[in-house]
Amino acid sequence: MGIETKQEASSEVKGSGGISSGHDRLPAGSKLRFFALAATLLVVVPVVLGRSPYYITVLTNAAVLAFISLGVWVTFSIGRMNLAQGAFAMVGGYITAILSTRYGLSFWLCMPLSGLVSAALGAFVGWPVLRLKGVYFAMITLSLTEAIRLLTLNGGDVTKGATGIVNIPRPGAIGIFGLTIVPEFSGADPLPFYFLACGLLLLGIVAVWRLSTSRLGWVFRSLRQNEDLATSIGINVGKYRVIAFAICCFMGGIGGAFFAAYHQNIYPASYTIADSVNFMLYCFLGGLDFILGPVVGAFLLVIAFEILHAVQDYQALIYGILMIACMLWLPNGILSLAVRRSSRESPARK
Amino acid sequence: MTMAILEIQSLTKRFGGLTAVNDVSFSVEKGAIVSVIGPNGAGKSTLFKLISSFVSPTSGRVDFNGHTITGMPAHEVARRGVVRTFQETTIFKEMTAMQNVIVAHQLRCRASSVGIFFSSATARADEERFQASAAEILDYLGLGPVGQMIARNLPHGNLRALGIAVALAAEPRVLLLDEPFAGMNIEETDAAVKMVRGIRDRGVTVILVEHDMSAVMRISDKVVVLNFGTKIAEGTPSEIQQNESVIEAYLGRADEEIGH
Numbered sequence: 196m197g198i199e200t201k202q203e204a205s206s207e208v209k210g211s212g213g214i215s216s217g218h219d220r221l222p223a224g225s226k227l228r229f230f231a232l233a234a235t236l237l238v239v240v241p242v243v244l245g246r247s248p249y250y251i252t253v254l255t256n257a258a259v260l261a262f263i264s265l266g267v268w269v270t271f272s273i274g275r276m277n278l279a280q281g282a283f284a285m286v287g288g289y290i291t292a293i294l295s296t297r298y299g300l301s302f303w304l305c306m307p308l309s310g311l312v313s314a315a316l317g318a319f320v321g322w323p324v325l326r327l328k329g330v331y332f333a334m335i336t337l338s339l340t341e342a343i344r345l346l347t348l349n350g351g352d353v354t355k356g357a358t359g360i361v362n363i364p365r366p367g368a369i370g371i372f373g374l375t376i377v378p379e380f381s382g383a384d385p386l387p388f389y390f391l392a393c394g395l396l397l398l399g400i401v402a403v404w405r406l407s408t409s410r411l412g413w414v415f416r417s418l419r420q421n422e423d424l425a426t427s428i429g430i431n432v433g434k435y436r437v438i439a440f441a442i443c444c445f446m447g448g449i450g451g452a453f454f455a456a457y458h459q460n461i462y463p464a465s466y467t468i469a470d471s472v473n474f475m476l477y478c479f480l481g482g483l484d485f486i487l488g489p490v491v492g493a494f495l496l497v498i499a500f501e502i503l504h505a506v507q508d509y510q511a512l513i514y515g516i517l518m519i520a521c522m523l524w525l526p527n528g529i530l531s532l533a534v535r536r537s538s539r540e541s542p543a544r545k
Numbered sequence: 546m547t548m549a550i551l552e553i554q555s556l557t558k559r560f561g562g563l564t565a566v567n568d569v570s571f572s573v574e575k576g577a578i579v580s581v582i583g584p585n586g587a588g589k590s591t592l593f594k595l596i597s598s599f600v601s602p603t604s605g606r607v608d609f610n611g612h613t614i615t616g617m618p619a620h621e622v623a624r625r626g627v628v629r630t631f632q633e634t635t636i637f638k639e640m641t642a643m644q645n646v647i648v649a650h651q652l653r654c655r656a657s658s659v660g661i662f663f664s665s666a667t668a669r670a671d672e673e674r675f676q677a678s679a680a681e682i683l684d685y686l687g688l689g690p691v692g693q694m695i696a697r698n699l700p701h702g703n704l705r706a707l708g709i710a711v712a713l714a715a716e717p718r719v720l721l722l723d724e725p726f727a728g729m730n731i732e733e734t735d736a737a738v739k740m741v742r743g744i745r746d747r748g749v750t751v752i753l754v755e756h757d758m759s760a761v762m763r764i765s766d767k768v769v770v771l772n773f774g775t776k777i778a779e780g781t782p783s784e785i786q787q788n789e790s791v792i793e794a795y796l797g798r799a800d801e802e803i804g805h
């Protein structure tokens with residue numbers, strides 16, 4: 196034990212002492228990595244794959260799924276396994292669907308509103324439910340996904356039941372003084388949606404990175420490590436749990452709004468328990484210790500799923516085996532391969 | 546006469562049929578070191594949880610500086626200045642010692658959550674203050690050299706000091722120490738006794754639950770003895786050492802246990 200302790204200690208000494216002074220869970224050069232990712236998504240991919248709508252569609256999906264999973268990652272940071280993210284994406288999607296088809300509200304207003312409604316619902320439900328821990332919280336959130344699905348199925352005229360809401364308008368143009376900043380989204384060109392998806396994802400990464408490295412991130416982690424101790428030093432545990440959960444639900448709502456406008460429809464079957472589980476799996480696969488974990492996980496799994504399309508009959512089987520293999524041999528996620536043992540935080544899998 | 550900073554009035558706590566704390570009253574003078582002793586299961590830890598509002602009493606109340614704190618959320622009681630430590634070495638294991646103490650400065654945070662997110666000037670000033678204050682607390686408790694170590698790798702002796710450092714960062718007026726000397730050898734206990742006195746000299750009133758009788762007798766201004774949840778004696782260490790019912794409660798092992 197002595198040797199290991201020493202190694203970890205000495206690697207820690209090199210890190211910064213405080214909380215805000217740049218101590219984060221990304222390896223050194225994280226800004227560089229981020230800009231590399233941004234350049235790849237915004238420049239390289241459109242140039243190389245711009246003419247093949249299929250790939251752009253796959254990557255658009257992956258980007259928004261990664262964005263939604265980032266929210267789940269935030270709830271992991273307070274030590275809760277959230278299996279309700281599908282429900283909050285569904286809520287966001289229906290809010291956008293209803294507001295845009297019934298009241299003709301612009302997508303650009305619907306999207307933030309969807310996020311806010313999901314966050315408010317998350318705070319309302321989260322206040323009592325977040326007292327639960329571990330498998331109990333996971334089970335409650337799992338049933339929440341199902342509850343929201345049933346709610347939309349039986350929503351009568353508001354949600355249109357099993358027929359769902361169709362013909363949701365695409366995002367319109369944004370202009371100031373007659374100058375068009377964002378052109379109207381058309382069905383023919385997948386690139387505008389792709390850019391919107393990447394924009395959301397990059398913004399989400401920056402926001403979560405900022406959150407996680409700021410004092411708030413440390414408060415969240417203190418909750419994960421010991422709620423009683425956090426209470427004893429005056430941290431309002433209930434309040435911060437709800438803040439973290441509401442941030443998560445906000446991101447779910449935004450993602451749901453995107454997909455509603457992207458697919459131009461939403462049904463009660465749009466988000467099922469499997470989707471909620473997938474959002475969590477992306478986090479696991481990429482690595483809970485890393486902000487980019489859910490992003491890496493989402494892109495890998497979504498792309499792998501598409502590649503496995505070729506062997507259709509065995510797709511689900513191979514997918515499942517891959518998942519089990521990853522969990523067995525890479526319990527800290529794929530990104531743990533890239534990072535040496537420095538400043539590791541054990542994941543919240545209590 | 547010095548003013549009572551903490552007034553415990555007829556506190557009772559029942560868990561089902563079991564009365565863990567039964568009608569306990571005593572007061573704690575400002576700047577004192579008060580020890581609560583008693584055999585295992587006497588209700589000492591429950592009493593601590595009642596004072597720090599981690600558990601609410603069946604009846605009775607606790608007044609802090611003349612205001613009733615019973616029934617307040619535990620984090621609010623901590624904010625007012627009644628801060629507890631834990632029996633086990635309870636710390637944030639995956640953070641460095643330094644980060645443990647910096648996080649514990651949350652109460653002194655002036656920036657709003659939004660300000661923290663956008664790294665406002667207030668938030669940056671906060672962090673600078675916390676960093677300096679945390680370094681000072683770590684040095685004071687002899688943890689300066691291990692400040693950058695991940696807490697779970699710290700030696701056992703340092704863990705308890707870190708637990709106290711975390712509590713001190715919350716700027717307590719009254720500090721509740723749960724068995725601060727447990728498992729220590731004589732030299733370690735001597736050092737810890739000095740440390741507790743030092744904390745008192747910083748203006749913090751200290752209440753401790755402890756098994757180590759010789760340490761309790763050396764350090765305390767007042768000793769409160771519990772047995773089966775009931776207060777059986779209260780007084781200076783020398784009064785307690787001669788108290789008949791206390792000796793009885795310790796079942797004749799009084800001579801060695803009470804430190805004669």
